[in-house]
Each structure stands twice: as structure tokens, then as C-alpha cells.
Amino acid sequence: MDGHPSLSRAGGIALVVVPLAFLAYFFLYPLLTVLVTGFTSDGRLDLGPIQTVLGRSALLNVAWFTLWQAVASTLLTVLLALPAANVMARYEFPGKSFVRAAIVVPFVLPTVVVGSAFLALLGPDGPLGIDLRQTIWAILIAHVFFNYSIVVRTVSAYWERIDPALGEAAQMLGAGRMSVFLRVTLPMLRPAIASAASLVFLFTFTSFGIILILGGLSHATIEVEIWRQATGLINFEVAAALAFLQIVGISVTLFLYSRYQERKTVQFGHRRSARPIGQMSRGQRWHVLGNLLVMLLLLGTPLFVLIDRSLRGGSGYSFDAYSGLGEQVAGLAAPATTAIWNSARFALVATVLAVAIGLAAATVIAYRRGWLARSFDALLMLPLGTSAVTLGFGFLLALDAPLDLRTSIWIIPIAHAMVAIPFVVRTAVPVMRSVRHRLREAAAMLGAPPERVWQEIDLPLVARAGLIGAGFAFAVSLGEFGATSFLALPSNPTLPTAIFRLLGRPGTESFTNAMALSTLLMIGTTVTILLIERLRRDGLGDF
Secondary structure (H helix, E strand, O other), rough: OOOOOOHHHHHHHHHHHHOOOOHHHHHHHHHHHHHHHHHEOHHHHOOOHHHHHHHHHHHHHHHHHHHHHHHHHHHHHHHHHHHHHHHHEEOOOOHHHHHHHOOOOOOOOOOOHHHHHHHHHHHHOOOOOOOOOOOOHHHHHHHHHHHHHHHHHHHHHHHHHOOOOHHHHHHHOOOOHHHHHHHHHHHHHHHHHHHHHHHHHHHHOOOOHHHHHOOHHOOHHHHHHHHHHHHOOOOOHHHHHHHHHHHHHHHHHHHHHHHHHHHHOOOOOOOOEOOOOOHHHHHHHHHHHHHHHHHHHHHHHHHHHHHHHEEEEEEEEOOOEEEEEHHHOOOOOOOOOHHHHHHHHEEEEEHHHHHHHHHHHHHHHHOOOOOOHHHHHHHHHHHEEEEEHHHHHHHHHOOOOOOOOHHHOOOHHHHHHHHHHHHHHHHOOOOOOOOHHHHHHHHOOOOOOOHHHHHHHHHHHHHHHHHHHHHHHHHHHHEEEEEEHHHHOOOOOOOHHHHHHHHHOOHHHHHHHHHHHHHHHHHHHHHHHHHHHHHHOOHHHHH
């Protein structure tokens, strides 16, 4: 393979063919089947489903709600997160590294856990004493909670590179702090804000678990309506037409973002600008403490209430909800421990698949130059821009031949792996590109065959990146709900599907059991992410 002397020609071809075949059959083929279903009838072009969607006011209202709630969620998230981004970029304080890691936890939590936490917080028995179920306010607040870290980490990483001397010079010329921010800092931050905002918009535009739990069908997005049309009304044609409209919306967003980034890129030198706490004025200290308090209340309160409700039954605080998980729980076709076991084994299988396919693809992208590497990279990122609900719907429509995988339990980890592969690729490629070519050349000159060079030089250096990618894949699989809602049978539930079914049943016992399962899922995801952060700090920087 060009650019990598340690790989043989046959090995290079295999590294291209295997990921491409996996992507073609388990992503492109299902996606194409969804589009064909929405536009053909008896083998002929049929625009009836699209006309049905465009002609029904109820479906148009769903599309309009999807758009404006995504815009509102994005604006609210950016406005609330910008002050925190300023604190993380401009000030040094004790525990900053812990705060930086902790704010990521809400983003990686499964959406059903986020929905459950806010249902406990904003429901009729919540500590606030208000019932915001099936209101837009509950949805917006949960979306801010979920996407807060995207804005903080993306914008703060950019903000800390801006030379503070620029603002100081403007102040010396008589400009006030707000004027400096609006005329100097904000224009330089626009690419980072646009990047973060585009991601938040995509996640809220395709929101499923949070909407379904907090908004119900009365506040359905396109994602929820696809699920309802396909599983509730068995109207595959309309569901496919809605999926097409959603793909168009996502594609337009990505195109506009790409054009904006090309036109608004700002170049500047790097200068560390964080101010130690000993050099802060009293006002700056209050600014830091105030934002840390907002982070704690916004990100910590829902999770604390979730744990509290899992321990609070009808007779006071106890571990009854946890100790009873091995028994038959009303509302589930199998004991809750079955869901725990299913999620664990599905996550393990999905992790193995994602790491194997992802590392093979990353090798092609990192070591091959030219259009092939760029095209391969773009193709492997497509699953990130496609909703999991559409992917699960495509699996349901397409994977009936040559083997009918739709009733196989192994279709679930395959779907999870498809969603997780981009995370493995994005983790491994930078590390692979950092390996020095001289090491490979020296090994080859000493007579080592190509496979031995790969095993002895590249593999040890890439191993830690592979572990981090595996951690992301495991966390993604544990909490995946969109595709799983189509594919999981009642007799083989996963943790997210079991939680959703319990939340749909009336009664305190079902609600408490759902909170207990949500807490276990939260703990599993959090531990995984903390291990990833530990691996990042301990070794990846050395590569």
C-alpha cells in the first residue's frame, strides 16, 4: 500500500475490501432499501408516499416541530454554555481537569437515561413540585443537559488559543468588556461556535429517546414519527418517505456548515492564556465560581434525582428495586437481569466488530494517500450523520436475504457496531499517522517481512488507541436505543428497551424499577468513559 512499506499488496487490498463490504451490506444497502421503499411501487417510480407526507398537515406539523425545537435547543445550549467555555479557556483553578472530564459524562449517557433522569426531576413527584411532562420545556432542558459539553469543549479549545493581548489592546483604546467580546473575541470564535452548534443541531434534529420519553407522541419529531409509522401503524412507505426527508435535512445542514467553515476560517498563533486563581480579581473569581455552580446544578441535579428515585419506593428508601431485578418484573417478558446480560454481551460483540473493522479502515485512511483515503474516510463517517432509527428501519426492511437476520439476536450488535465504527476510526487515525516511517524502514532493512513490521512497530503503538476506541464502542452499544427499538424482541430486551417499556407502565413500582435500571446503565457508561479519559491522560499523548 502506498505510503506504508510494511503492508503487502494483498494485505492492503483486504484492509479496503473488508470494511467496504461491511459498510456496503450493513449501511448502504439498508439505507438504499429505505429510499427505494419510499419512491417505488411494484418496481415503478411512485411519489405517492412523499405526496402523502407533504399533503398531511399532521406530518407537516411533525416536520415543523422537528426543525424549530432543534433550532431552539441549539440556541439555548450555545447561550448557556458560552460562559462555561470562557471559564474553561481563560482560568486555571483546582480540579479543572476533573471538571473537564466530568462535563462529558452527560453527553455519553444513553438518551433513555437522560429521559428517565428528567422524568424523575420534572415529573409530578419530582423535587421541584412541577409537572413538565409532555411539554417543550422538558425537552429543551434535557437537550441542553445532553449537548452542553459539546459547546463547552469545542469552543473552549478554540478560545484558549486566542491571544488575550488583542482584547487588552482594545480595552486600552477605550473599548468596554462587552464591546471587546462582540467586536474582537466573537468574530474569532464564530468557526468554533458554528462547529459546536451544527453538532448540537444534528443531535437535536434526530433526537429520539429524549423526545419519546419526555414529549411522547404529542411532541413527536420526524425520528419518533418514523418509529411510530413503521412499528405502530405498519406503514413502511410513509416511514421511508419521512426518513428521506430527514436525510435531506441532515445533508443540507452538513453542506451549509462545510461552506461556512471554508469561508470563515480564522488563523492565529497559539498562546496559553489561562489565568491562575491567584491572579484573578474578586469579580473573576465570582465568575468562575458562579459558572461552576451552574454546571453542578445543570449537570448534577438530574443524575442525583435519578439515583434518589431508584432508592425511594412506597415504604421509604431501600434497595428493593435493585434486589428484585432478578425476578419477573411486571411489564417485561423476561427478568430485568436478562436485559443487563443482553446489553453486556451485545456490547462485547459490537466492540469486537467495531474495533476489527474500524482499525482496518483506519489503516487505509492513515497510510494511503490521495482520493482513496479521503473518500474512504468520508464514507465511514456517514453513519454519524444518519439517524439510528433510520438505520434500524433499514435493517428491518432489507436484511431478509440471503439470510434472514431480522429475527436473529445478533443483528443488534451488528447495528451497534455500525454506529460505533466512526468513533474507532477517529480515535485510531491520528495515532497511526504519528508513527515514524524510519522505524518501519529500519525494521524492513533488517529483513523483517511486512506482517512482522506491522506486528512489531505499528501494533504496539496503536494498541492504546484501539482500547480507547473499544471503550467508545462499548459505551455506544450499551446505550443505543434508536436502532434497537426496531430490532430487539420482547423476549430479548436490552437495558434501554427494558427501561422504555417500564416507563410506559403506570405505577410506582415500574417507575422505580426503570430508575434502578437507568442508574445501572449510567454507572456502566460513566465507568467506561472515565477509563477512556485515564487512558488518554496516561499514554496517547506520548505517541
